[in-house]
Amino acid sequence: MPTSKTLPYDIIIIGAGINGCCSAYMLTQAGLSVALIDQNGIASGGSGAAGAFISPKISKAGELKEIIGEAHAEALKFYTTHFPEFTLVKPLLHIANSPKEGEKVDAFKYETHLKHSTIPHAIQALLSEDALHSASIYFDIGAVVDAQGVCKAMVKGIDFYPLKVEELIHREGLWHIGEVSTKHLILSIGAYPKLLPIDYVGLHGIWGHRIDIETSTHIPCILHHHVSISPTTKGGVVAIGATHDVHYSPFSGELYDVEKGRGQLLEKASKTLKLNNINILNDYIGLRSGSNDYLPILGNLVDADATLTKCPNIRHGERVDPSTYIYYPNVTMINGSGGYGFVLAPYLAKCLSDFLVEGKALNPALSPARFFPRWAKRQS
Numbered sequence: 415m416p417t418s419k420t421l422p423y424d425i426i427i428i429g430a431g432i433n434g435c436c437s438a439y440m441l442t443q444a445g446l447s448v449a450l451i452d453q454n455g456i457a458s459g460g461s462g463a464a465g466a467f468i469s470p471k472i473s474k475a476g477e478l479k480e481i482i483g484e485a486h487a488e489a490l491k492f493y494t495t496h497f498p499e500f501t502l503v504k505p506l507l508h509i510a511n512s513p514k515e516g517e518k519v520d521a522f523k524y525e526t527h528l529k530h531s532t533i534p535h536a537i538q539a540l541l542s543e544d545a546l547h548s549a550s551i552y553f554d555i556g557a558v559v560d561a562q563g564v565c566k567a568m569v570k571g572i573d574f575y576p577l578k579v580e581e582l583i584h585r586e587g588l589w590h591i592g593e594v595s596t597k598h599l600i601l602s603i604g605a606y607p608k609l610l611p612i613d614y615v616g617l618h619g620i621w622g623h624r625i626d627i628e629t630s631t632h633i634p635c636i637l638h639h640h641v642s643i644s645p646t647t648k649g650g651v652v653a654i655g656a657t658h659d660v661h662y663s664p665f666s667g668e669l670y671d672v673e674k675g676r677g678q679l680l681e682k683a684s685k686t687l688k689l690n691n692i693n694i695l696n697d698y699i700g701l702r703s704g705s706n707d708y709l710p711i712l713g714n715l716v717d718a719d720a721t722l723t724k725c726p727n728i729r730h731g732e733r734v735d736p737s738t739y740i741y742y743p744n745v746t747m748i749n750g751s752g753g754y755g756f757v758l759a760p761y762l763a764k765c766l767s768d769f770l771v772e773g774k775a776l777n778p779a780l781s782p783a784r785f786f787p788r789w790a791k792r793q794s
Contacts, residue, residue: 422588422595423449425770428579428609429602431461431702432565433748436759437600439568440767449594450569453578457565460604460702463622465642465655466564466756468493468501468557472508472515472522477779478708482754485761492760493559500564502647505635506556507533509545509686516549529554537635540687545639556636559756560647561698582609584743598744598770601715605703610742612715614789615782616706617750621662623675624655624698630691640682643689651695654679664701672697704752706785711750712762713781714741721786728787729794736783746770747782 425441427434430452442448452458468489471482493501510516523530533552575594582599583590589599601609605619626646633652636644641656656679662670676694683689705711720740721728728734748766751758768774778784 421447422597423447423573424596425449425598425600426451426589426591426594426596427600427602428452428591429604429606430456430565430569430574431459431602431604432457432464432466432561432755432759433751433762434600434602435461435565435568436763437602437748437766438572440760440763441770442572444767444771446771449573449575449596451575451577451579451591451594453576455576456569456574457562458700459606460620460622460700461565461755462562463624463655463698463700464561464702464753464755465624465644465653466559466561467506467636467638467642467644468559468757469506469508469636469638470522470526470528470553471754472518472551474518474521481709481761482757485754485758488761488764489757489759490555490557493557493564497559497564497567500560500567500647501557502559502645503555503557504645506553507537507635507637508551508553509541509637509639510549511640519549519551523551526551540631542685542687545686548639552635558636558644558646558653561756563647579609587743589744598746600766601745601747602749604749605701610715610745611718612782614716614718614786615711615747615749616785617703617711618706619663619665619701620704620752621664621670621701622655622699623672623679624653625676625679626651626653626695626698627689628652628691628693628695629689631687631689637686639686641679641686643683643686652689654683655698656682670699672699675699702752702755703750705750708752709750710748710754710758710762710780711782712748712765713746713776713778713783715745715747716740716783716786717742718786718790722790722793728790731791733787736778736781736786739783739786749782
C-alpha cells in the first residue's frame with residue numbers, strides 16, 4: 415500500500431483497465447501526482463481478456479470511423495515507441511464474415527490511405543474456402559499488444575490501491591475515497607456500477623473471452639474473421655478471442671461456462687483456417703463496455719438532479735445548451751470503447767491530459783452529457 419495516502423493527489427483514477435492505465439501513464443508523464451484504484455488489480459477485467467489488436471475500423475463514413483482512424487495511427491506509434499517489448503507488429507488480414515460486412519470491406523479498401531496489398535500465397539494456402547472467397551483486405555502493418563503486460567508497464571511506479579469503492583464524498587474542494595483524496599476524479603470503470611447517480615450515461619456490457627493456445631499451425635499474420643486469431647508477443651502462443659460474439663452478464667447470477675466458450679471460439683476459428691495439435695494454455699474472460707451510440711465517452715458528468723431542478727422543462731423536450739447544465743465538480747469519465755479499447759486509449763488519454771493540463775476543450779460529441787436530454791425526457 416502506498417505511503418502517501420494522506421496527501422491529496424492531483425488525480426485519482428478509479429478503474430485499472432486500458433483507459434485507466436493509459437490515462438495514469440500520460441498524466442504522470444505530464445507531471446501530475448496520480449493514484450489508481452481497482453478492486454481486482456491491473457487489467458483484471460475486460461481489458462485483460464482483450465485481444466488488444468491495433469486495427470482500423472472497417473466501416474463506412476461517419477464520426478466513429480474518423481475518430482478511430484486518427485486513434486489507430488496514434489496507437490501504433492504510441493505502443494511501438496513506448497512499449498515495444500509488449501507490442502508485436504504483423505500484417506493484418508481482415509475477412510468479411512457476411513455479405514453485408516463484405517460491402518463495408520470493399521468500400522473501405524477503395525478509400526483507405528492505409529497501405530494494403532494482395533494476400534500472400536502462403537497465407538491463402540492456410541485459409542478455408544469460405545474465408546478465401548469472402549471479401550477481405552490485407553494490411554501491410556497491424557499490431558497486437560500484450561494486454562496485461564502493457565497495462566502493468568504503464569502504471570509501474572504509480573500508487574495503486576486495491577480497493578472496492580462504494581462511496582464517493584466531495585468535501586472542501588476534494589473528492590474523498592476512503593483514506594485518500596484528490597483534486598480531480600476520473601471514472602474509468604467500464605460497465606460496472608457507476609458510483610454516482612448517472613443512469614443517463616448510455617453504456618452496455620460486452621462479455622469477452624480469449625484463449626491462448628499452442629498449435630503446430632504457423633500463424634504468420636493477425637486474422638480477423640468470425641473471431642480474431644493472432645500470434646502474440648509470447649513466442650509460440652496463439653490468441654483466439656471474441657468480443658461481440660460471446661454475450662453474457664456477470665450480473666445475471668449465472669456462472670459463465672468456460673468450456674462452452676472455448677468450444678465456440680475454436681469452432682468459429684475453424685471457419686477461417688485449420689488449427690492442428692491444439693493445446694489450450696489459458697482463458698481470459700471479462701466484461702468491457704460499449705456506448706449505446708458506439709462513440710467512446712470522454713467528458714464531465716452531469717449532476718442529473720441539480721440540472722433537472724434548474725431546467726425542469728428538459729423533461730418535456732425543451733432544448734437546453736449543455737453549457738448550462740450543472741456538472742459534478744472535477745469529475746471526468748473515460749469509457750465506452752467497446753472492442754476498440756486498445757486502439758482508442760492512447761488517443762482518449764492524450765485528449766484527457768491536454769484537457770486537464772493545458773485546458774484544451776474536449777470533443778463535445780464524446781461528452782456523456784449527450785445522453786442526458788433523451789434520458790431526462792423519459793423521466794417526465
